[in-house]
Amino acid sequence: MTDGVNATLVDGRRGTAAKASGAPRRWRGARPVAAVAAAFTLVQLVLVHPSMGLGWDEIVYTSQVTTHHPAAFFSAPRSRGVSLLVAPVASWSASTELLRVYLAVLSGLGLYLALRAWQGLFPARVLATGGAFLATLWVTLFYGPQAMPNYWVGIGALTTVGCTLRALGAGEPRGRSARGALWGAAAGGVLMALMRPTDAVWVTVPLLVVILVRRHWPLLLALGGGLAVGGGEWVIEAYAWYGGLGERLERASEIQGGLGWNIAVDDQMRSLGGRGLCRPCTGSMPHPVVTLWWLLLPAVAAVGAVVALRARRATATLVPLACAVTAAAPYLFMIGYAAPRFLQPAYALLALPVADALWHLAGAGRDRRRPVAATLVALAVAGHLAVQFSVLVGTVNRNVDSREDWARVADGLHRLGVRPPCLLTGHESIPIGYYTGCSSGSTSGNNENTTVAEILDTARRIPVAALTGPGGTPPAHTRGWTPHHITDLEIRVAPPG
Incomplete structure (x- = not known):
């Protein structure tokens, strides 16, 4: 055993025999994880209304594969992974409800498979x-049924790290299990790179270091091959449309405000109250109760690291913590704005060390103090859930209203x-164009695609x-067009012919 990981997973007890029903031990250990994944799917369907219209970014991704709407402009930072994800439904149906249900079920399945990749590394x-922690974050519930990439980068990261550790021997894989871990690491790399190639690179930096130190060449080939397959299309597009990989990365950096040293920790804190995109990130901080969990998260993760060191299973905890740090770093220190979803891969990687x-903590102290410790942990968890669900409800309501507008x-x-x-230009022309059934055009800015x-x-x-x-001021070339007002917008319609 490489670092002393306890591979027994049945209810966390060593040597527990299968029940009289004859259920295999592996399945019995998977039942709690399956229950969490199923609950995650159901809560999404209940609290994130399936009828909620598509958001701006969802429209960009979905319109690439649907035949019911013109394709919106696809800017340099974006990748085609989400479009491929929604294609089985969006390519033939315009139903938002069907797409939401499909994505909710798929996100629950993804959570289950990602957690199963850690079998043998942590007790059931x-x-x-850990799955429940990740699944009850408002940002996870809100974006689970949406056509957005960040949750899926998190699922890919969780799968890749778990399978990599198993392939390195942390869970003592043998035979098929060892080969399965290699395939799992490759599949997780494909998923991450399909969704956001740059995020995939940041996540895997610590993994590549560990693999090189261990000199596990088959694993290096599997992970590197997965990243190459997933990111290949993005690289090909770079040379086909942008003049090369460097040019596309430069354009992506421009669209994101110019990547470089820029402390965005306070921006991320401002976004925790339910702001989908904090750009520019101004205004007051959310109530301290809303941000408390975020501030405590690193401390609890550090406790998880100490627990792992004492239990002689440091690798299974320190590696995902290192990957969480590298996944979060560009969004905390290299970008001039914030969105809560940017940190979803980091939350996914922190989930298991935090759960551990x-x-x-719940079992800490002597016999007399254990009930007190368990009660305090339970109260903290209850408060955490209350805050997360409160923010979720408010966020859903605001987004339903804006999309109805x-x-x-x-x-x-x-x-x-x-x-x-038809063609729409100007303010919010991409989302409004989608709802109208029109193409959208912009003569300047991040979505410039016409003149x-x-x-x-x-x-x-x-x-x-x-x-x-x-x-705003209407563009000069619309001076002779007929003006109208709808809600708070001025609409100028070009004369026919």
Whole structure:
């Protein structure tokens, strides 16, 4: 045994025999994890309304594969993984409800498989508790049924790290299990790189160091091959459309505000109250109760590291902690804005060390003090859940309202005669264009994909409208267009022909 990991997983007890029902030990150990994954799926369907319309980024990803809407502009930082993920439904159905249910079920299955990759590294109760911690974060529940990449990077990271450790011998894999761990590490690498290639690189830096130190060449080939397969399409696109990999990375950095030393820890804290995108990240901090769990998380993870060192299974805890640090680093120290979902891979990797620490804290102290310790941990967990679900409900309600606003503007545009095929430009033209059934165009900014001359030429053939947000000034080329007002937007519609 490489670092003394206890491979017994049945209810956390050594040598527990199979029950009279004849259920295999592996399945009995998987039951708590399966229950957590199933509950995660159900809670998503209950609290994150399946009828909630698609958000801005979801529209970009989904429109690439649907035949019901024109494809929105696909900027340099984005990858095609989410589009592939939703294609089995979005390619033939325009139903948002069906897509949400599909993604909720898929996210529950992904959580189950990722936790199972850690079989033999932690007891079943730790796996289930870690899964429950990750699954009850408001950001996980909110984005689980959405067409977004960050949750899936987290699932890929959890799978990759677990399988890598097993392949290195932490869980004593033999025969098929060892080969399965290699395939699992490769599959996790493919998933991460498909979703966000740059995130995949940050996550795997500590893994590659460990693999090189151990000189496990088959594992290096598996993980490196998985990353190459998953990121290959992104690299090919870079040379086909951007003039090379360096040019695409440079353009992606520009769109993200210029990557470099930039402390965004306070920005991430501001976003914890339910702000989907904090850019620019101004305003007051959320209530201290909302941010308390985030501040305590590193401390509890450190306790998990100490527990692992004492139990002589340091590798199974320190490696995911190191990967969590590298996954979070660019979003905490190298970017000028924040979104809670950016840290989902780090949360996924912290989940099991945190769960291990919670079980240790709940059983700490002498016999007389253990009930007190367990009670304090239970109260902390209850408070954590109350905060997470409160933020989730508020976040869902705000997003439902904002997406209904886009639908109302789309209805107004239809009444003005702006119907497919058509083109929208200006303020929020990508989401409103999707809801209207129009293409979207921008002559400047991160989504620049057209020119004024092309817009005017298009207006001779199909309906074109320019959207101006509150306090904005309509573009000069729309001076002769008919103005209208829908909600708080000024809509200028080009004259026909």
